[in-house]
Amino acid sequence: xxxxxxxxxxxxxxxxxxxxxxxxxxxxxxxxxxxxxxxxxxxxxxxxxxxxxxxxxxxxxxxxxxxxxxxxxxxxxxxxxxxxxxxxxxxxxxxxxxxxxxxxxxxxxxxxxxxxxxxxxxxxxxxxxxxxxxxxxxxxxxxxxxxxxxxxxxxxxxxxxxxxxxxxxxxxxxxxxxxxxxxxxxxxxxxxxxxxxxxxxxxxxxxxxxxxxxxxxxxxxxxxxxxxxxxxxxxxxxxxxxxxxxxxxxxxxxxxxxxxxxxxxxxxxxxxxxxxxxxxxxxxxxxxxxxxxxxxxxxxxxxxxxxxxxxxxxxxxxxxxxxxxxxxxxxxxxxxxxxxxxxxxxxxxxxxxxxxxxxxxxxxxxxxxxxxxxxxxxxxxxxxxxxxxxxxxxxxxxxxxxxxxxxxxxxxxxxx
Amino acid sequence: xxxxxxxxxxxxxxxxxxxxxxxxxxxxxxxxxxxxxxxxxxxxxxxxxxxxxxxxxxxxxxxxxxxxxxxxxxxxxxxxxxxxxxxxxxxxxxxxxxxxxxxxxxxxxxxxxxxxxxxxxxxxxxxxxxxxxxxxxxxxxxxxxxxxxxxxxxxxxxxxxxxxxxxxxxxxxxxxxxxxxxxxxxxxxxxxxxxxxxxxxxxxxxxxxxxxxxxxxxxxxxxxxxxxxxxxxxxxxxxxxxxxxxxxxxxxxxxxxxxxxxxxxxxxxxxxxxxxxxxxxxxxxxxxxxxx
Numbered sequence: 001x002x003x004x005x006x007x008x009x010x011x012x013x014x015x016x017x018x019x020x021x022x023x024x025x026x027x028x029x030x031x032x033x034x035x036x037x038x039x040x041x042x043x044x045x046x047x048x049x050x051x052x053x054x055x056x057x058x059x060x061x062x063x064x065x066x067x068x069x070x071x072x073x074x075x076x077x078x079x080x081x082x083x084x085x086x087x088x089x090x091x092x093x094x095x096x097x098x099x100x101x102x103x104x105x106x107x108x109x110x111x112x113x114x115x116x117x118x119x120x121x122x123x124x125x126x127x128x129x130x131x132x133x134x135x136x137x138x139x140x141x142x143x144x145x146x147x148x149x150x151x152x153x154x155x156x157x158x159x160x161x162x163x164x165x166x167x168x169x170x171x172x173x174x175x176x177x178x179x180x181x182x183x184x185x186x187x188x189x190x191x192x193x194x195x196x197x198x199x200x201x202x203x204x205x206x207x208x209x210x211x212x213x214x215x216x217x218x219x220x221x222x223x224x225x226x227x228x229x230x231x232x233x234x235x236x237x238x239x240x241x242x243x244x245x246x247x248x249x250x251x252x253x254x255x256x257x258x259x260x261x262x263x264x265x266x267x268x269x270x271x272x273x274x275x276x277x278x279x280x281x282x283x284x285x286x287x288x289x290x291x292x293x294x295x296x297x298x299x300x301x302x303x304x305x306x307x308x309x310x311x312x313x314x315x316x317x318x319x320x321x322x323x324x325x326x327x328x329x330x331x332x333x334x335x336x337x338x339x340x341x342x343x344x345x346x347x348x349x350x351x352x353x354x355x356x357x358x359x360x361x362x363x364x365x366x367x368x369x370x371x372x373x374x375x376x377x378x379x380x381x382x383x384x385x386x387x388x389x390x391x392x393x394x395x396x397x398x399x400x401x402x403x404x405x406x407x408x409x410x411x412x413x414x415x416x
Numbered sequence: 417x418x419x420x421x422x423x424x425x426x427x428x429x430x431x432x433x434x435x436x437x438x439x440x441x442x443x444x445x446x447x448x449x450x451x452x453x454x455x456x457x458x459x460x461x462x463x464x465x466x467x468x469x470x471x472x473x474x475x476x477x478x479x480x481x482x483x484x485x486x487x488x489x490x491x492x493x494x495x496x497x498x499x500x501x502x503x504x505x506x507x508x509x510x511x512x513x514x515x516x517x518x519x520x521x522x523x524x525x526x527x528x529x530x531x532x533x534x535x536x537x538x539x540x541x542x543x544x545x546x547x548x549x550x551x552x553x554x555x556x557x558x559x560x561x562x563x564x565x566x567x568x569x570x571x572x573x574x575x576x577x578x579x580x581x582x583x584x585x586x587x588x589x590x591x592x593x594x595x596x597x598x599x600x601x602x603x604x605x606x607x608x609x610x611x612x613x614x615x616x617x618x619x620x621x622x623x624x625x626x627x628x629x630x631x632x633x634x635x636x637x638x639x640x641x642x643x644x645x646x647x648x649x650x651x652x653x654x655x656x657x658x659x660x661x662x663x664x665x666x667x668x669x670x671x672x673x674x675x676x677x678x679x680x681x682x683x684x685x686x687x688x689x690x691x692x693x694x695x696x697x698x699x700x701x702x703x704x705x706x707x708x
Contacts (some may be wrong), residue, residue: 009573031443040528040532040537041638042641044532044537044637044638045536045537045539048536108611125506193683219681219682220681220682221682221683221685222684222686224641224642225433225685226643226646228459229428229432229674230425230428230673230674230678230682230685231429231682233421233424233425233678234682249539249540250634253539253634257549257632257633257634260551261549261551261558261562261632262424262551262558262560263551263553264556280538283541284539284541285541
């Protein structure tokens with residue numbers, strides 16, 4: 001078996017050598033970028049959508065498009081002599097250890113210049129540590145755990161907001177509702193048991209205490225459980241004014257179904273996105289989630305102010321068959337931000353790319369997000385990634401907070 | 417905790433336990449018949465759920481009506497899995513146990529991959545069913561209709577299986593083959609045929625469970641995994657090969673899981689089930705009803 005593999009590798013090397021030897025076929029220089037998502041397993045759907053989002057960005061970067069996004073105009077990366085980006089996808093199956101191994105493989109074997117990923121915060125934690133060890137920049141697209149940028153990593157960059165920023169927006173919104181005369185006394189936490197859920201709950205617990213909201217239920221549950229009946233029972237007994245769930249897709253669907261089965265209609269729900277951003281969740285149980293508010297980094301209604309958003313969305317939809325959402329928009333932007341840095345770095349050297357990423361300064365109106373701009377702090381976190389709150393009304397999300405971005409006032413409470 | 421909440425936990429645990437039992441019984445049946453653990457059992461469940469989803473989409477009939485058809489399809493799948501894979505694994509000259517484990521495990525990975533390729537990794541959901549989302553409320557206790565229905569199907573399936581095993585020639589042939597594979601050949605029973613029918617029957621039972629689950633659970637290529645793990649524990653707890661054991665153990669697992677989630681933080685709710693399982697392994701390794 002080994003012999004056969006050696007033979008194959010040898011043959012591959014030979015054919016490569018002959019390719020390189022033929023000047024007529026000399027390919028344009030290329031930059032290899034590694035992309036890590038769960039392409040199989042229970043969260044494969046997010047990984048498959050991520051691939052479409054990142055390939056949409058790749059299309060914009062490698063081909064000429066008349067859009068005011070970094071890298072869209074012109075072919076390839078101008079700063080690298082028109083080099084094109086080639087993506088290598090790896091499947092981490094939502095497993096932190098597989099993520100670490102795949103990151104290592106991409107760096108040592110595929111010689112990637114940078115990494116993008118990984119959705120699950122638990123996986124981004126191991127991947128960011130691996131990238132750091134090899135001095136390869138990691139653009140964390142869509143993991144929101146605040147602990148990720150607090151490890152003193154030099155090669156970690158996150159253009160999007162983290163859960164502290166998101167949760168602060170949620171409590172700012174609650175405070176604003178209180179000022180309007182709404183009675184909001186109690187909150188209930190419902191969160192999954194990996195670092196995404198645990199970190200989110202830590203922030204929310206702290207904010208609730210600081211701002212005077214009584215915590216009436218604090219339910220940590222096992223993700224991908226066959227049943228959530230006992231958990232929902234606790235939430236129902238507590239009957240908080242606001243339920244704050246932090247869940248991936250499977251649990252988001254099961255939670256909603258179980259709440260309906262046990263006759264529990266939460267007064268209001270403000271979700272930490274993830275599963276509650278996914279179209280499949282609303283296809284399955286959208287009728288039961290009317291009026292749900294989710295934090296978000298993205299809203300399609302931004303297209304009214306910035307037509308480019310609609311163009312990018314149409315490109316993505318042609319591939320994925322669905323609109324951009326909170327997750328896929330961040331994946332798209334991560335690739336754009338990385339390409340912008342690669343272009344300025346003019347090299348595939350890890351240190352130079354790192355320096356270029358650190359010097360990133362993209363104004364908000366050159367993104368598809370409601371952000372003020374993209375510029376990283378010393379910890380690699382973009383502090384200008386202003387979050388929004390979106391409300392599920394009819395069959396779409398509408399921006400309801402902050403007021404500067406809102407297109408309609410929030411319906412509150414969700415279930416009067 | 418109020419009495420009402422206690423009764424609710426009891427009822428939820430019981431209903432879920434009966435469904436766990438229905439999922440596990442096919443596994444137990446196959447093991448009892450030929451000492452093979454089917455590691456693709458969860459994938460059979462997943463395919464049953466997709467079959468329900470697909471048939472609902474095509475025929476516009478309710479999953480309750482389509483249930484016999486799903487069971488029939490799974491019967492064919494189970495028999496085909498035996499004739500196409502397991503039969504060959506059983507011919508291994510050495511280390512037969514390992515070969516069987518890897519054969520069914522490989523089948524599981526193949527089925528998962530094929531499902532993701534053909535059906536995409538999107539989460540599916542059977543909409544607008546007669547029972548879906550409906551709940552029976554009795555004095556503040558909520559009993560979801562899909563689970564109630566599942567419990568009835570489970571009890572009926574166990575009743576039917578008991579009659580089949582004790583009253584029919586096929587049942588006697590199954591029982592005889594399980595007692596002594598060599599001797600049955602002498603009296604003219606085709607061992608392969610009995611095994612294929614046994615696999616079909618085991619898969620048909622999980623087909624019933626899949627049709628019930630499809631009413632109230634999301635459908636996904638990996639959906640079988642979490643249920644399969646519980647099914648293995650259930651079978652080991654009840655005693656490998658014991659049909660009655662699967663029923664009792666399923667109910668126990670459902671109840672223990674529900675009550676653990678009340679006593680401990682819900683994130684640790686599987687601890688109760690596995691602690692019980694360990695205790696059984698230590699004290700009574702053959703399981704509650706095992707005959708080993």
